[in-house]
Amino acid sequence: MTHDTAPSRRDLLTMIGKVGGAAAMYQAMTALGHAAETQFTGPPVLTGAKPGASVVILGAGLAGMAAAYELQKAGYAVKILEFQDRPGGRNYSLRGGDSFTESDGTVQKVQFAPGNYLNPGPWRIPHHHKALLHYCRQFGVTLEPFIQLNHNGFIHSSEAFGGKPMRYKEVATDFKGHTSELLAKAISAKALDDKLSAQDQEKLMEALRGWGVLDKNMAYTSSLKVSAQRGYDQPPGGGRNGAPTPSQIAKLQDVLDPQVWTAMSFYFSYVMQTTMFQPTGGMDMIGKAFAKKIGKIVTYNAKAVKVAQSDKGVTVSYKDVATGQMHDVSADYCVCTIPLSIISQVDMQVSPALKAAMKAVPYGGHVKIGLEFKRRFWEEDDNIYGGHSFTDQSITQLSYPNDKMFGAGPAVLLGAFARDLAGFQLAGMTPQQRIETALKQGEVFHPQYRKEYLNGVSVPWSRVPWILGCTSAWSEDNRKAHYKNLVTLDNRVVLAGEHASYYGGWMEGSILSGMDAITQIHQHAQAA
Amino acid sequence: MRRSLLRLGALAVLAAAPALADSPGGRPVKLALPDGEQVYKQVCAACHLAQAQGSPDGTVPALAHNAKLATADYPITVVMKGQGGMPWFSEMLTPAQVAAVVGYVRTHFDNAYADPVAEADVKRIAAAIKSSEE
Numbered sequence: 129m130t131h132d133t134a135p136s137r138r139d140l141l142t143m144i145g146k147v148g149g150a151a152a153m154y155q156a157m158t159a160l161g162h163a164a165e166t167q168f169t170g171p172p173v174l175t176g177a178k179p180g181a182s183v184v185i186l187g188a189g190l191a192g193m194a195a196a197y198e199l200q201k202a203g204y205a206v207k208i209l210e211f212q213d214r215p216g217g218r219n220y221s222l223r224g225g226d227s228f229t230e231s232d233g234t235v236q237k238v239q240f241a242p243g244n245y246l247n248p249g250p251w252r253i254p255h256h257h258k259a260l261l262h263y264c265r266q267f268g269v270t271l272e273p274f275i276q277l278n279h280n281g282f283i284h285s286s287e288a289f290g291g292k293p294m295r296y297k298e299v300a301t302d303f304k305g306h307t308s309e310l311l312a313k314a315i316s317a318k319a320l321d322d323k324l325s326a327q328d329q330e331k332l333m334e335a336l337r338g339w340g341v342l343d344k345n346m347a348y349t350s351s352l353k354v355s356a357q358r359g360y361d362q363p364p365g366g367g368r369n370g371a372p373t374p375s376q377i378a379k380l381q382d383v384l385d386p387q388v389w390t391a392m393s394f395y396f397s398y399v400m401q402t403t404m405f406q407p408t409g410g411m412d413m414i415g416k417a418f419a420k421k422i423g424k425i426v427t428y429n430a431k432a433v434k435v436a437q438s439d440k441g442v443t444v445s446y447k448d449v450a451t452g453q454m455h456d457v458s459a460d461y462c463v464c465t466i467p468l469s470i471i472s473q474v475d476m477q478v479s480p481a482l483k484a485a486m487k488a489v490p491y492g493g494h495v496k497i498g499l500e501f502k503r504r505f506w507e508e509d510d511n512i513y514g515g516h517s518f519t520d521q522s523i524t525q526l527s528y529p530n531d532k533m534f535g536a537g538p539a540v541l542l543g544a545f546a547r548d549l550a551g552f553q554l555a556g557m558t559p560q561q562r563i564e565t566a567l568k569q570g571e572v573f574h575p576q577y578r579k580e581y582l583n584g585v586s587v588p589w590s591r592v593p594w595i596l597g598c599t600s601a602w603s604e605d606n607r608k609a610h611y612k613n614l615v616t617l618d619n620r621v622v623l624a625g626e627h628a629s630y631y632g633g634w635m636e637g638s639i640l641s642g643m644d645a646i647t648q649i650h651q652h653a654q655a656a
Numbered sequence: 657m658r659r660s661l662l663r664l665g666a667l668a669v670l671a672a673a674p675a676l677a678d679s680p681g682g683r684p685v686k687l688a689l690p691d692g693e694q695v696y697k698q699v700c701a702a703c704h705l706a707q708a709q710g711s712p713d714g715t716v717p718a719l720a721h722n723a724k725l726a727t728a729d730y731p732i733t734v735v736m737k738g739q740g741g742m743p744w745f746s747e748m749l750t751p752a753q754v755a756a757v758v759g760y761v762r763t764h765f766d767n768a769y770a771d772p773v774a775e776a777d778v779k780r781i782a783a784a785i786k787s788s789e790e
Contacts, residue, residue, distance in 0.1 A: 231711045250678060285683075386683040394681030469741035470715050490743035492677065493702055518682035525680040549748050550685035555702035590702040596715055597741050599677050605789060633677030 168259035168636075172643050174202035174650045181653055183646075184209065184444050184457050186432045186474075187465035189217025190635050191624040193418035194263065195463050195642035196425060202650065206422070207457055209430040209446050211594055216415025217465075218249035218595070219635060222498070222585055223410070230591040236559050239500070239583040241538040246498030247411040248587035249598075250635050251542075252276070255403045257636035259643065260414075264407070267417035274404040275530050277395045278515020282573050285520050288385035289378060293517070293573050299378065299388045301341070301358035305348035306380040308340020316346070350377045391518050399634065406530060414635070430455075434475040435462055437620040461649045463642070465625040467491070469597035482618045485610035489627055491597025492547060493590035495554040497523070497566045499543035501580040506541065507533060509576060521569040522550040538582055543570050551598075555588030562586040599626060599633030615641065617648040692760025695753050700761070703742070708765040715741075720765035728773045731758045732781045746785075751778035 181204050185192045188210035196206045214220070222228060224240040240246070252274040253260055264271055279297035289299075314320055315329050324332065336342060341354045348354070355361075355374040364372040394400055407413035419426065427446075433454070434445040442462040447454055466474060469491040476483065506512040506528050514530040523544035532539065543566040546554050554562050563584045571577045589598035602611070615628045624638070624645040631637025689695045696708075703716045710718035725731055735754050738744035745754065752775045759773040 231716070232705045232709075233712075252678065390683045391681055399676075399678070400681070470713075472740065473713060473715055487740050489741070490738045491741045492679070492743070494679065516681065518680075520683055520685060522685050522687070524682055524685060545680040546685070547679050548684055549687050549699060552700075552702035553685075553687055553698040556698055556700075556706070588702065591705075593711070593713075596703065596711055601677070601743060603738075603744065633679070 167640060168262065168643075170262070171198050171259075172647045172650070174198065174646065176654065177203035177650065178653060179203070180205065182206070182459040183461045183463060183649060184442060184459040185463045185465065186435075186444065187211075187217060187625070188215040188415075188419065188426045188428075189465055189625065189638060190219055190260075190415065190418065191626070191628075191638035191642035191645075192217075192463060192465040193415070193422055194259075194639045195465075195624060195646045196422045197263075197418065198643065199646050199649075200422060200425075205459075206425055207459065208422075208426040209432055209444065209457065210426050210428050211431050211449070213428045214415075215419035215426060216412050219411055219415040220249060221245040221247050221410030221412040222587070228585065228587065229593065230588065231593045231596060232591065234559060234591075236585050238585045240498070240540055240585075241500065241582075243532075244500060244538060244540045245410040246496065246540055246542070246585060246587070247406075248496050248589075250411055251406060253405040253635070254399050254401070255405070256398075257634065259639040260635045261405075263418070263639070264414060267414075267421055269413050269417045270408040271405040272408045272531060273514075274406040275514025275528075276400060276402050276404045276516075278512060278528070280510075280512050281515045281528075282512075282517035282519075282526075283387055283391050284518065284572055285385045285387035287520070288382040288387065291572075293519075294378065295359060296391060298358045298375070299383055300392055301354065302348075302378045303383045303388050303392065305340045305342070305354065305377065306383055308336040309342055309346065309348040310380075312336045312340075312342060312346040348377065350374050387518060387520055394518075408531065432464075432466065432474050434477075435464065435621060436477045437462070439619065442620045460620065460653065462621045463645050463649070464621060464623050465638075465642070467595045467597065467625065468600065468627050469595055476621070478618045478621055479613075481613040482616075482621075482623075485614035486623075488606040488610040489600045489602055489614075491590075491595075492599050492601045492633070493551045493555055493588070494598040495544060495546045495551045495562075495586065495588045496542060497544035497554070497562055497584060497586040498540050499563070499566060499570070499577075499584040500538050500540045500582045501577075502538055502582055503580060504529075504533075504535065504539045505576040505580055506574060510574065517573050519569065519572060521572070522546055522553050523566055523569045524550050526570060526573060543567075543584065544586075551588075552590065554586070555590045559586055562588075602627075602632060615644065617645075617652055622648055689749070689753050692756035692758075693764075695749065695757035696760055696764075699745075699749070700757065708761065719761050720767070722765075722767060725762045725767050726769055728758055728762065728769070728771070728777060729781060731761065732773070732778055733785070736778070736782055737785055746782060751775045751782065754778045 183199050183204050183206050185196055185208045188208045199206050222238045223245045224238055226238045228236045281296050282293040283296055283299050284293040343349050352374050359375055360372045361375045362373040429449045430446045431449050432446045436443045441460045443456055443458045445456050468486050468489045471486050512528050513533050514528050517526040525545040527542035529539050567577050622645040624641040626632050626637040628641040629637030704719050708719040710716045736746045755773045755775045755778045762769040
């Protein structure tokens with residue numbers, strides 16, 4: 129590589145692919161403008177459906193209902209079988225009066241005040257998830273901003289800053305400042321002479337001075353200028369005592385704690401960038417809107433037991449979970465959106481390749497805990513309006529309500545959002561232990577917790593009986609070996625759902641996979 | 657060099673993990689998992705439940721009174737590779753923790769397979785999995 133030649137995009141991508149695998153490469157491709165926003169340019173145009181053509185759909189989640197909506201529009205006769213007594217699947221909200229049973233039989237009763245809710249599953253929508261936004265717009269689902277990046281949220285690490293929570297704006301400013309100073313030092317020490325021309329070094333020095341808010345000696349030091357980003361000891365005021373005083377910057381060693389850069393990096397993620405949205409009143413507004421549009425085609429409390437198929441059509445056997453009676457439904461095609469984590473409960477008559485694919489996808493075990501407090505102390509006392517705080521304790525993340533700001537009366541805060549080991553640890557506890565853990569760990573941020581606490585509910589997805597997991601978590605190897613088989617029409621049966629997409633864990637993935645499933649069915653039907 | 661490359665790889669994975677699904681941000685939480693019992697309680701019990709009874713419908717299998725545990729290699733392989741909806745734990749647990757929890761489950765919950773499970777067994781199986789994937 130010559131000195132003045134930057135690595136090409138391709139070099140860079142190859143390098144990133146080697147180091148971080150496909151996931152990192154996809155991220156990098158996205159950052160470099162090579163990856164598309166969403167593949168949605170509008171619902172598929174299905175014309176000329178044969179009279180009487182029929183489709184049975186398993187699951188009234190978003191994938192199934194979006195598929196049903198478009199199929200009906202095209203003239204297909206559609207029926208949906210749904211195991212639960214409500215539409216939406218993971219798109220749902222828990223409110224006061226709801227109860228929730230875990231796989232070990234433990235029952236939780238939600239005691240939230242009227243109007244308050246927890247979205248146990250999906251809870252935020254990226255501005256580029258166009259398929260989902262298309263339907264929200266079309267169905268009149270009211271959306272409001274989901275506050276994502278809040279500079280006043282907290283960052284907490286037990287291994288840095290003496291264990292004291294810091295504001296995001298403080299640590300992000302300090303990380304930027306300290307690393308800028310180090311890079312400036314490297315340039316001054318001629319360490320980058322073989323990488324950068326003299327002219328570019330000069331430009332970079334200027335950037336570091338401005339971007340890192342360095343002083344005249346190119347050092348990152350406490351000053352009013354720095355405080356204009358990270359905040360002041362005494363903020364600017366009016367009148368006689370109006371002069372601000374600077375805050376003290378944190379030490380380099382502290383800002384190198386991974387809790388700092390992982391938070392910064394989180395907000396850079398393509399799917400986490402502002403603007404994000406949430407439906408006003410709870411995520412289930414979307415599922416309910418779909419259910420209303422598709423009409424009375426859903427049979428609830430119907431547990432699919434067997435999917436048999438021939439070259440002529442499909443027969444699904446299901447059990448009415450209320451009466452225990454068995455029934456059959458026949459159709460020309462079947463869209464199966466049952467999560468792969470529980471699909472082994474259905475006797476699926478499909479090809480060995482699809483069968484192998486159905487067994488190849490592990491599921492994550494996220495946990496959410498909703499805590500209701502008497503008042504919005506995070507707003508009133510701590511000036512936090514929406515957004516998140518992060519900690520290296522098991523609760524992992526706190527998120528503040530994005531609606532009804534400045535309101536009086538009880539409000540629900542997301543007191544834990546945990547993944548991986550932390551998620552399993554919380555899931556393994558009793559509901560009481562989870563709440564106690566959430567209160568104890570959350571007190572690090574908000575000492576008001578105990579005094580203001582009213583009640584709470586925890587949703588450990590690995591113990592949610594109708595899915596036994598949260599979202600699909602494809603490994604790269606399994607994706608390579610099985611993805612195509614999983615999403616391809618298998619004679620008369622096609623799978624859909626977030627697991628049948630590259631947007632695992634997002635409603636957009638569910639809808640896009642539903643669109644592709646019905647496109648395949650329609651093409652097959654037209655060719656027949 | 658090899659070591660620093662490996663560490664770089666681990667960091668890249670750490671950075672990439674939260675970006676794909678709708679997941680929490682922040683660094684991965686470290687848990688104190690000093691012995692097999694703690695690994696079981698704090699990790700496995702999330703799905704296999706407190707008494708290792710599995711989910712009522714059998715989708716998450718019971719580990720209690722489970723004849724498949726007779727040969728330690730089988731549960732070690734499942735833990736390291738994952739199976740069906742169960743994720744692979746080779747990146748979340750150390751070989752010593754995997755050996756400890758497999759040893760624990762094989763001697764508890766109405767299982768009595770007393771032959772010890774060593775870290776070396778886990779490493780041997782990890783190597784076999786790796787070579788089969790290459």
